[in-house]
Amino acid sequence: MKLSKEELEEYFFLDVREESEFEEKSLEGSFNLPSRKVRAIATPDSLGYWESMIPKEKVIVVYCATGKRAKMAEEALLKKKYKVLNMQTFEQAEDYYKAVRDKEHGR
Numbered sequence: 492m493k494l495s496k497e498e499l500e501e502y503f504f505l506d507v508r509e510e511s512e513f514e515e516k517s518l519e520g521s522f523n524l525p526s527r528k529v530r531a532i533a534t535p536d537s538l539g540y541w542e543s544m545i546p547k548e549k550v551i552v553v554y555c556a557t558g559k560r561a562k563m564a565e566e567a568l569l570k571k572k573y574k575v576l577n578m579q580t581f582e583q584a585e586d587y588y589k590a591v592r593d594k595e596h597g598r
């Protein structure tokens with residue numbers, strides 16, 4: 492599953508599940524940053540390390556296993572003025588990923 496260059500330029504798939512969940516199953520090209528680290532971005536004394544891992548110019552597609560951590564990550568990212576698309580679950584993100592890929596390939 493590969494996205495076109497244009498799609499890669501537009502979206503950043505951010506998997507906010509724990510590292511072990513990401514290792515079990517992930518979307519090709521996605522980035523793993525657990526929700527607890529994303530939420531650290533919103534704290535006033537944040538040094539910005541985790542924030543520097545997430546591009547401001549892209550739409551951030553967030554998801555986790557159940558939607559709870561994705562919601563918390565979404566709130567933290569919105570506070571920092573990111574453009575966020577909350578897919579809630581891995582399965583929904585996977586469906587969206589496939590739809591974007593299929594659209595790019597004219598399916």
